[in-house]
Amino acid sequence: MKLITFMGIGPRHETVYRWKDHPDIQTAHFAVALAQWLKPKEILVMLTQQAQNHENWSWMQKWAESQQITLTPIAIPEGGNEAEQWQIFDAMTQALQPDDCVIFDITHGYRSLPMLALLGALYLRLVKNITVTHMLYGAFEARDQSVKPNIAPIVDMTEFLNLLDWVSGAEELIELGLSHRIGKLLSDTHKQLYISKTGKPQFLERAGSQLQNISNALQLAQPHHLAQSSHQLKERLANAGQEAHWVKPFSAIAEKIADHYSHFETQDLATQRELVNWYTQKGHWVQAVTLAREWVVSFICQQILQNPFPERTLREQVEQAWNGYIHKELSYRSKYKEKHGSSEALNNLTVLQAESELLKSLNLQEYLILQQIPALPTLKSIWEKLRDLRNQIAHCGMGRDAQSQPPESMIKDIQQQTQALNQISLEAK
Numbered sequence: 001m002k003l004i005t006f007m008g009i010g011p012r013h014e015t016v017y018r019w020k021d022h023p024d025i026q027t028a029h030f031a032v033a034l035a036q037w038l039k040p041k042e043i044l045v046m047l048t049q050q051a052q053n054h055e056n057w058s059w060m061q062k063w064a065e066s067q068q069i070t071l072t073p074i075a076i077p078e079g080g081n082e083a084e085q086w087q088i089f090d091a092m093t094q095a096l097q098p099d100d101c102v103i104f105d106i107t108h109g110y111r112s113l114p115m116l117a118l119l120g121a122l123y124l125r126l127v128k129n130i131t132v133t134h135m136l137y138g139a140f141e142a143r144d145q146s147v148k149p150n151i152a153p154i155v156d157m158t159e160f161l162n163l164l165d166w167v168s169g170a171e172e173l174i175e176l177g178l179s180h181r182i183g184k185l186l187s188d189t190h191k192q193l194y195i196s197k198t199g200k201p202q203f204l205e206r207a208g209s210q211l212q213n214i215s216n217a218l219q220l221a222q223p224h225h226l227a228q229s230s231h232q233l234k235e236r237l238a239n240a241g242q243e244a245h246w247v248k249p250f251s252a253i254a255e256k257i258a259d260h261y262s263h264f265e266t267q268d269l270a271t272q273r274e275l276v277n278w279y280t281q282k283g284h285w286v287q288a289v290t291l292a293r294e295w296v297v298s299f300i301c302q303q304i305l306q307n308p309f310p311e312r313t314l315r316e317q318v319e320q321a322w323n324g325y326i327h328k329e330l331s332y333r334s335k336y337k338e339k340h341g342s343s344e345a346l347n348n349l350t351v352l353q354a355e356s357e358l359l360k361s362l363n364l365q366e367y368l369i370l371q372q373i374p375a376l377p378t379l380k381s382i383w384e385k386l387r388d389l390r391n392q393i394a395h396c397g398m399g400r401d402a403q404s405q406p407p408e409s410m411i412k413d414i415q416q417q418t419q420a421l422n423q424i425s426l427e428a429k
Contacts, residue, residue, distance in 0.1 A: 001101040001133065003040040004092065004117070005031040007051040007060065008108030015143050019136075019154040026149055029060065030107045030138030035069060038103055038134065042070040044095050046088070048078050079112060088113070092120045098128045104135040106157065118157070122164045134158050159248075166249035177282045178218060179257060182250075183211030186240065189247050199246055207233075207240035214261055221279075221287040223264070223272050224309075230261045269298060269308050269426055280418045286393055288414055292421060293386045296379060297322065299424065303372050326383060375424055382420050389413060 012028035025033040035043060043064065051057055052073070064071035076091050077084040096102060104121055106114040117135070124130045135157040143152035162185075169181035186208030193199035210233050217226035237258050244251040263274060272295050279288035297319045302308040304318060373379060389410060405413075 001038065001040045001103065002096070003031065003034055003038070003043045003103045003105060004046065004095070005034075005043060005105035006046045006108045006113055006117075007048075007054070007057055009048075009050050009054045009056060010108075012056060013140070015140055015150045015152045017138055017154060018151050019156075024151070029056070029063075030136075030140070031060070031105050032063065033138070034103060034105055034134075034136065035067070040069075040103060042072060044072050044074055046076050046092065047073050048076055050078075079116075085112060085116060089116055089120055092117070093124055093128075096124055096128060096130055099130065100128070101131045101133055103133055105138070106135060107138040107140075114157075118160065121161055125161070125164075132158065132161055135161060163249060166253070170253055173253070173257065173260065175282070176284075177260065177278065178215040179211040180215045182253070182257065183208040183215065186211070186247060186250065193246060201243045201246055203236065203239035204243055204247065207236040210236045211257070218284075219287070221290045223275055223291065224267060226264050226275070227267045227271070230264045233261055234258055267309065269295070269302060272298065273421055273426075276418055276421060280415055285411060285414050288418060289386060289389045289393060292414075292417060293383075293390055295421065296383055296386065299379070299426075300373060303374070322383075326380060329380070330384075378420065378424065382417055385413060385417050389417070 014026055014028045016024045016026045017030060017033040018024050019033075019037065022037045025036055027033050031043065031045075034040075045057070045060065047057060052075075057073075061071060072095075074091050074095050076088045079085050079088050102121070102124075104117050106117045114137070121130075121132045121135060125132060137155040137157060138152060139155050140152050143150040165181065165185055169179070169185060172178050172181050186204045188208075190201050190204035190208065193201055193204075210229060213229045214226060214233065217223075217229055237254050241251065241254055244254070263278075264271060272291065276288055276292045276295060279285075279291065297315065298308040300322055301310055301315060301318050305314065309315075310318075392405065392410065
């Protein structure tokens with residue numbers, strides 16, 4: 001474990017520092033109290049040129065030598081302008097190695113230094129996987145002067161580091177519509193409270209698990225599981241809200257989470273089409289194509305069976321009939337084109353105007369498709385384009401025509417087919 005501290009040049013006065021269950025320590029240097037409480041193996045001291053020549057630094061060196069503690073000076077500028085502040089930021093980030101455990105002492109230095117330390121800590125957690133165990137401020141100015149010696153409190157800023165995780169979780173929710181991170185924060189807090197024996201929450205873990213279940217269902221395009229999980233979410237969020245004093249940022253976002261997923265509680269064609277739109281808006285292109293294709297099958301099941309979600313065997317039969325009809329119609333188009341050679345005639349082709357060859361080739365189920373599906377030309381067009389898109393996605397562009405459609409063109413097609421789905425009426429025939 002390493003301690004990062006900033007060496008100030010102001011006068012030092014002894015006081016008693018008091019923090020949690022640790023023994024009181026009387027010292028003129030807050031970093032000394034931290035070193036005795038937390039036992040770092042190394043102290044990294046951020047030093048300006050003035051600080052290097054100051055008696056505070058001389059005293060600190062002698063103290064570290066007497067305690068056999070490694071003291072590493074890190075030269076930094078005064079921080080009087082933006083360029084120098086970036087130099088301080090760089091010095092701090094370069095001084096730490098991947099996976100370090102770090103304590104930040106932000107007591108001394110310019111007023112901008114605590115902010116730099118906070119931002120540096122947040123950045124290093126991500127890029128170097130460092131663990132910031134504590135970020136502390138020895139509040140000498142707030143000491144209790146009614147007692148002798150004076151007693152100074154410790155301001156613990158560590159929890160504010162976790163605010164970045166909540167910011168990240170909120171971004172995930174708003175931009176991607178997912179709540180893995182928020183769910184994990186709730187679950188982790190639940191576990192940490194029990195491990196540290198500082199609390200016994202009952203509902204944080206359940207709410208966290210439910211949010212992760214919803215996110216998994218969304219990412220795997222499982223609308224039925226999504227509906228079940230979303231239906232249970234309101235109650236679990238409400239219960240977790242009773243324990244929000246353990247997760248302060250949660251209160252500000254809980255209602256937004258509930259509203260965000262409330263649209264997916266029901267299982268019907270309108271809700272699933274709304275989910276296709278949601279996938280498209282959030283940029284989940286694979287899920288949008290996958291669900292849009294299944295939505296077409298569900299729509300056909302509704303028209304023929306009056307049930308959009310029949311049991312698997314029936315659904316497969318309907319899809320087989322639909323595919324059979326599409327295949328034969330496409331086959332007939334090809335023959336018609338060879339026979340007539342007129343693109344205009346081909347474009348004006350309708351099933352009812354088709355030669356008897358197509359009608360005779362249909363089996364009973366395929367004929368039902370022909371008779372009972374409204375907006376058939378539109379639905380066929382959507383299906384054919386979705387089929388091509390799904391094949392390109394499923395085969396990762398490894399087919400013979402892998403270079404024929406760039407990703408940006410595929411995205412445009414997905415958006416167009418989503419809009420086309422929205423034009424299909426869901427009113428009963």
